[in-house]
Amino acid sequence: MRSRDGRELRSFSFEEEAPGQEVRAVERRVLLETLASRLPSNSISYLSRLRGLKKQGDGGTLLELDDGSKILAEIVIGCDGIRSPIAKWMGFSETKYVGHCAFRGLGHYPEGQPFKSKVNYIYGRGQRVGFVPVSPTNVYWFICFNSPSPGPRITDPSILKKEALNLIKGWPSELTDIIQNTPDDIIIKTPLVDRWLWPGFSPPASKGNVVVIGDAWHPMTPNLGQGACCALEDSVVLAGKLAGALSSGNEQMVERALREFGEERWGRVFPLTVRANFVGSLLQWKNPVVCGLRDNVMIPKLVRLGPFLEHTNFECELMESVVSS
Template sequence: MNMKEPCYAGYVATRGIAEYPDGHNLGDRARQILGSGVRAGFVPMNANKAYWFVVFNSSGEKLTNVDLVRKEALDYVRLWPTMITEAINRSPPETLSRKRLADRWMWPVGGPPLYQGGVTLAGDAMHPMTPNLGQGGCCALEDAVVLARSLSKVLVTTDPPAAAWATRSQAQEMQEIELALRSYTEERWRRMLPLAIRSNITGAVLQIDNDFVCSVRNMIISSFVTVDRFLDHTNYDCGSLY
């Protein structure tokens, strides 16, 4: 499809799942702690496991050794609350991951076509985005619903399938499918472009590496950014399958 490679956002995320055989005291609330050029967060999964992440500014060099990945994450938060370092140390090696965060904005014009020859894209293949809004997987599910609905308008008829398709030539079939894919991609870019830009800007603000600017940022966030406002992008209905 000749899609460009996603653009590196300038920071890396190390993630893992901490295990607490005797239970943890993290409660049931997700939380995020902001620093200068680094942030960390928790999302309790159940009474004995918690997902965590450490995001830090980086030139993007690769690191695959699990022990070094753990050490690197610990180095960035060594002076932070012990619950963070404890979570990192409690994570089995197989749960650790380290990824360069990147995105590609889904412009409506000026780029390669998002559908061709009856083929289209969905999820990260179409619109990779930084995870700052927590919407990557959600948007992929939205893609599935919108794509199925768009195709159903041309593939599902009230007539028996054999009779319906018998009256169409192969060229007509492909033309109708292409129109459905066009409808799908047009609907999705209207959703995804603003979301990808917002996620990118959010990440840039959260990754500021200047102590004074960070203090101003933290004051503004704590004073004016409510949970409802931060999560308003999740109040989206992509419609039904049919």
């Protein structure tokens, strides 16, 4: 952890401060390709956007896609992201902008990236930057910055790179190097959003034979690194709930399994969503006095790695083990 002038604030060793913990950074493309490779061929139809869905009298759900095709499904699992039309159909509110935006990219070094296997954070006033190697040739990076509004959507990749570089003028030169080594077309800028699942006010995760998981259900800011991890947890728990219900051949058992999934997972995802929002608010401080307190007292003397990572330990009874996400 460093300040924007390059001064080291704190350095952690997992072996010393959090025995048994680790961080593994994986490219999203590699993760998705790995998961998809385990499915039968032709299981996935790409670029098939959902236009709408309708309940059928026989208990099924009819999905209508933008290309005009239709699918009659016995079970619908909505894992279609923060703008999920399935979540909207189920009555969930729109996601809420939290006051920060983020640039993200993947620096590419064909001859080998020069960085050690460390997670690097650099803090400024109302801005923070992070980068971590994800392979021998690629380095993931992000810039999170305060903004009163998301601003206009920019599609020109060269403009996005220019904006990202302007944000880190005067910061350590290695940041500029990583961004300069990032192909323009893989730099993205997104507003950070979340949705809090208030008990008694938010809809349940399922309606009949339709259920939402991952960002479609519980979008959270990336400040804890748990968005995709929670989606994977969802899939493991949901698969376990459905396995027994499907083998029974009873439609009511399936609907019950979906309800139980939502009830069980709510206690996990709601606190993480709130905590991620709170941590992000603290890390995006702009007041110079508060930032000075953070850089000279909180990070060097008070922050402990072990307690900070406790949220990554997820006990899945179905697997009879502890999964660190």
